[in-house]
Amino acid sequence: MWCRSLARMLGSSQGLLKMGVSRKVPQGMVCMAPYSSTRWHSTAPQMVPCTWNLHEDHLELLHDDLLMRFDFIWLRDHCRSDSSYNWKTNQRILDTASVNLNIRPTDVRVDDSMVYLTWPDGHLTNYSLAWLMENSYEEQQRQPRCQTLWNAEIYKRAQVASTPYQRLLDTEEGLKELLANFLRYGIAFVDGVPPDEESTELVSRRVGLIRETFYGRSWFIANDYSREDVGFTDQALDLHNDASNMQEPLGVLVFHCLEHSGAGGLSVLVDGFHAAEQVRQRNPEHFELLSTVPMRYEYTEKDNGIRMCADTPVLSVLPSTHLPYMIRYNNFDRCPINKVPHDVVRRWYASYQDFTREIRKPENKLTFKLNPGTILFIDNWRMLHGREAFTGSRKLFGYFLFRDDILNKARFLGLEA
Numbered sequence: 408m409w410c411r412s413l414a415r416m417l418g419s420s421q422g423l424l425k426m427g428v429s430r431k432v433p434q435g436m437v438c439m440a441p442y443s444s445t446r447w448h449s450t451a452p453q454m455v456p457c458t459w460n461l462h463e464d465h466l467e468l469l470h471d472d473l474l475m476r477f478d479f480i481w482l483r484d485h486c487r488s489d490s491s492y493n494w495k496t497n498q499r500i501l502d503t504a505s506v507n508l509n510i511r512p513t514d515v516r517v518d519d520s521m522v523y524l525t526w527p528d529g530h531l532t533n534y535s536l537a538w539l540m541e542n543s544y545e546e547q548q549r550q551p552r553c554q555t556l557w558n559a560e561i562y563k564r565a566q567v568a569s570t571p572y573q574r575l576l577d578t579e580e581g582l583k584e585l586l587a588n589f590l591r592y593g594i595a596f597v598d599g600v601p602p603d604e605e606s607t608e609l610v611s612r613r614v615g616l617i618r619e620t621f622y623g624r625s626w627f628i629a630n631d632y633s634r635e636d637v638g639f640t641d642q643a644l645d646l647h648n649d650a651s652n653m654q655e656p657l658g659v660l661v662f663h664c665l666e667h668s669g670a671g672g673l674s675v676l677v678d679g680f681h682a683a684e685q686v687r688q689r690n691p692e693h694f695e696l697l698s699t700v701p702m703r704y705e706y707t708e709k710d711n712g713i714r715m716c717a718d719t720p721v722l723s724v725l726p727s728t729h730l731p732y733m734i735r736y737n738n739f740d741r742c743p744i745n746k747v748p749h750d751v752v753r754r755w756y757a758s759y760q761d762f763t764r765e766i767r768k769p770e771n772k773l774t775f776k777l778n779p780g781t782i783l784f785i786d787n788w789r790m791l792h793g794r795e796a797f798t799g800s801r802k803l804f805g806y807f808l809f810r811d812d813i814l815n816k817a818r819f820l821g822l823e824a
Contacts, residue, residue, distance in 0.1 A: 457536060459517050466515065468522070470536050475543040479511050482524060485542070486532040547727075553823040554789075555591050556681035558771045562592065569596035569781070572606070576613055583820045585614065585784070589659075590817055590824055593678060593786040600663065602779035604804055607663045610782050615659060615808035615816065620650075621713050628803040641798065646677055646766050646791040651735035652704040652715040658810020660785040660792075662803055664777045669799015674783070676773045677791045679734040682765040683722055686758075693758035698722040700755050703742040704735060718746070721762065733788040736762070766791055777803075786810075 460467040465478045484503050486492065491501040512532075514525035522539065524532045540546050555565070567588055574581035575597055589595040600606050604625070611617060617624060628639060650657040662674075687694035698720050706715045723733040747755060765771065774795075777783060785792055788810065817824040 457517060457519065461515060464509075464511075466522075468517075468536070468539065470540060473540060473543070473545055473549070475539065475545045477539065477543070480506055480508055482512070482532065482534070483510050483526060485534075486530070487534075488530070488532060490530075491532075552730075553590060554593070554680065556684055557592060557678050558681060559773045560770065562678075562773055565592075567592060567596075569598040572597055572599040572601075572610065576609065579820065582613065582816070583822065586813065586817045586820065586824075587822055589784055589786060589813070590822060593680070593789040594676060595784040597782040597784075598780065600780050600782050602663070602665050604665075607661070607782060607804055608806070611661045611806040611808060614661075614784065614813060616812040618657065618807040618809050620657070620807060621708075621711070621715075625804065625806050629801065641796060641801070643796040644793045645738060646675065646793040647737040647739060648679070648735055648791060649737075649787050650706075650715075651719075651737040652706040652717050652740050654717050656717075656733065656735065657787050657807045659808035659813055660783075660787050661805040661808060662777060662783040662785065663805055664779055664781070664801070665804050666779060666800060666802040667797070669797055669801065671795050672776075672797030672801050673774050673795045674777045675793040675795065676785070677766045677771050678789065679736065679766065679791050680731055680789050682762060682771060682791075683731050683734065685765050686762050690758075690761060692754070693761045694722070696751070696755050696758040697762060698724045698729075698731070700747055700751060702735075702744065703746070704737060704740045705742045706740050716742075721759065734791070736766070736791060738763075 457468060457470040459469065465476050466482065468475045468477070483506050484499075484501065486501065487494075491499070493500050510526065512524040513527055514523075516523040520536055522534045522536065524534075526532065555561070557565070568584075570581050570585040570588075575585055585595045585597065597610055600610060608617075608625070620626075648656070649660060683694065683697075686697070701718045701720055703716060703718045707713060717735075719735055721734065721736055722731045723735070724731050744752060744755075814824040
């Protein structure tokens with residue numbers, strides 16, 4: 408056993424005790440190594456191998472071919488003992504601000520499935536290796552993206568099925584199927600829906616909570632010029648995200664075409680995350696500018712007392728992955744650029760035009776006729792949508808849904824969200 412060898416190297420077992428190392432090592436466990444040890448230590452050979460190493464400020468674990476590093480303050484802060492964590496409410500009790508930044512365990516033991524730590528005040532923390540692996544930064548980094556980034560060919564090749572109306576309303580499997588499509592592709596379809604407002608509401612409420620806005624609880628779009636918005640015309644609508652002018656942008660859009668008596672009016676969808684990834688690979692500087700330079704978006708209806716404003720980059724990215732989680736692209740509502748230095752303006756325009764060219768590529772556009780009886784769900788944080796010009800009368804009805812509620816339902820159905 409390496410502990411006995413280490414004791415001989417230090418001259419006596421008293422040397423081990425001064426460093427906080429246990430003299431008695433239970434079967435299948437190893438005792439704590441000195442800080443900054445360069446030697447790896449293993450659990451019992453008959454078990455799933457786990458080797459580990461202590462450093463001055465963190466613990467290294469090599470388990471299931473994954474090398475993980477855990478800072479000591481992280482290990483103390485995430486303790487799940489009854490005095491540190493409330494299991495009834497699933498909330499932390501420990502006052503994180505009171506933990507010494509330089510805290511170190513006085514004793515560490517590892518067996519085939521657990522890590523045991525003793526802290527200077529005598530507090531005991533136990534972790535399963537499975538829990539540490541699941542919650543390690545390294546494991547999160549190697550998890551595959553649950554989204555499929557797509558262009559028109561990729562989406563058509565996937566042959567994503569619509570969810571039948573009655574199956575969605577009557578079965579958990581139907582709801583899970585729709586949510587899985589929505590999470591993976593950013594869009595989902597329901598077919599066989601009666602073309603009326605009541606059925607549209609039933610479908611919407613089945614999927615998520617309805618979000619009321621200044622448009623009301625629901626929205627109705629016709630080419631009647633009833634609002635100060637190009638959407639209420641028969642003109643073509645360029646690709647865009649809705650409500651870029653809101654501090655809390657709309658998460659999910661529900662579209663149902665109740666009537667169209669003329670020609671044209673094809674719907675156009677583009678996966679904004681796919682377009683952003685193409686820009687990132689081709690020109691990282693453009694991606695960086697799109698994700699850091701703020702723009703102001705504004706929507707105004709003077710007669711109705713509405714002025715919505717938001718300042719944000721085109722791409723909002725996660726700091727941990729530097730991948731986008733939200734896009735705000737709406738050339739209709741973009742305000743004068745007056746918060747960007749002169750030496751950045753031209754470079755930003757080059758980036759914006761690069762992204763615009765990407766989303767307008769024909770191969771990236773999914774174009775189709777949204778007919779009465781088919782409801783379309785759109786992830787407004789990811790997808791850009793538009794329409795072609797049309798003739799005749801065209802009436803769309805729908806709702807906005809809370810994104811958090813849909814993600815919550817997906818998680819409880821066992822989906823990654």
